[in-house]
Amino acid sequence: MATSKRSKSKPAPRKGPFRAATAWLRRGGLKRISLLVLAGVLAFVLLFRFVAPPTTPYILAESRRLGGVDRTWVSMDRIAPVMARSAVAAEDANFCRHWGFDMAAIRSAIGAGSSRGASTISQQVVKNVYLWQGRSWPRKALEAILTPMIELTWSKRRILEIYLNVAEFDEGVFGVEAAARHYFRVSAADLSATQAARLAAVLPNPKGRDAAHPTPFVQQRANAAQSGAATIRADGRDACFRG
Template sequence: MARRTSRKPTRRRAASSRPQPLRWLRRWLFRLILLSAGIILFATGIYTIVNPITGIYMKSEELRLGSIDQEWVDFDAIAPVMARSVVAAEDANFCTHWGFDMAAIRTAIEAGGNRGASTLTQQVVKNTYLWHGRTWTRKALEALMTPVVELVWSKQRILEVYLNMAEFDEGVFGVDAAAHHYFGIGPDQLSDRQAALLAAVLPSPKQRSASRPNEFVRRRANAIMDGAATIRADGRAACFED
C-alpha cells in the first residue's frame, strides 16, 4: 500500500494566513468614509423638506439664558429686500459660487486674515449642524458639508434656513424674532432701511443694535441698501428670487 506523506504548508499559504493589519485598516477606513458620507447626505437631505428646529449654538444659548426668541417663518413670508440685504452684506457672490467664494478667500489671505471670507452657505452649515469657534475640527467638517448643502439644497432654501437661524441680538434668532424685537412688525413688513439695519448687525449682533444704531451701523446700513439695489439690478439676486 502506498504510504501517504503529509505536505508541509507552502511559504505562500503560510504568508496568506498571517494577519494583515494594513488591509484591515483600509477596509474599516473605507467603511468609515461610507458611513460618514451617508450621515452627511441624510443630514442635509432631511432638511430639504423638514425645517431645522435648533442648532448647537442656539441650544447652548437657550441653556445659558434660560430661553430664546425664535419662530420659523417661510421664505415667502419674508420681505424680499431682507434676503437681498443679507446677501449684499455677507455674500454678494452668493448666486455665482458653489459654497466657497474663492475671490473673497484670496482677498482675505492678502489682507492677512483680518477679514472674513465665509459664505452664507458656510454660515448655514455652522449654525445648523456645527458649533461656533475656530477649531480645525469644525472647519474641516464645515468644508466637507458646505458643497453637499450646495448640491442638495436650492439657493433659496439656503437663504431661508440662514434667515431663520441667524442671531440678531442676544437670544434673538431668526428674522421673525428680529423684526418683532427691533421694530414691532412682522418680517413681511420690513422696509428697505429696516432690512439693511438688521443685516448691518451681522456678524456681531451682541455688539450692534438695529433699533439704536451707532454711526458704524448707520454707515454700514447705507452701504447695504445700495448693495441690495445693485444685486437686484445686475442679476445677482436671480438665483433666490422668483
C-alpha cells in the same frame, strides 16, 4: 521495536478582540465604516433640504445659558424680498455666483492678512446648523466638506431661507421673524428697505449692535447694505433666490 510518537497539531491561537477588529478593518471594514458615515452625513444634509432645523448647537447653548430664546421659523415666502437682498449685500454679494466658497474674497482676505469677510452665507449656514462656534482647524475642515454638500443638494433659496431663520440678531433673538418683531414690531414680511438694511447691518456678530438705535458704524453698514440690495436687484444677482 521503536514506536513513533504521534504529533498532535496545536489549535490556532484565538484572536483577541483588538486583533480581530484589526483584521476586519484590513479586510475592508474601514471602507464600509467610511461609506456608512458618509451616507449618514449625506442623509442628515438632505433632511434639512425639506425639514426646518428645529434648533442648532449654538441656539441650544444660548437657550440653556439665558433660560430660553426668541425664535419663530418663517418660510421664504413670508420674508420681505428686500430682507433677503440686504442680507446678501451685507454678507455675501456674490452668493448666486459661487459654489460655496467665494475664492475672490478669500484671495483678497489672504492678501490683507485676515480671513474676515471671506466666509460665505453657505459656510455660515454649515457652521450655524451643523457645527460649533469658534475657530479651529477641525471645524474648518468639516466646514470645507459640508459646504459643497449643501450647495449640491439644496437650492440657493433654501440656503438663504435657513440662514435667515437661524442667524442671531441680538442676544437670545434668532431668525428674522423674531428680529423684526423685537426691533421694529413688524413681521418679517412687512420689513421696509431701511429696516431690512439695519437688520443686515448687525450680522454676523450682533452682540453689541442695535438695529433699532444704530451707532454710526452700524448705520454706515446699513447704508451700504441698502445700496447693495438695490444694486443686486438691478444687476440680477438675486436671481438664484428670487421668488
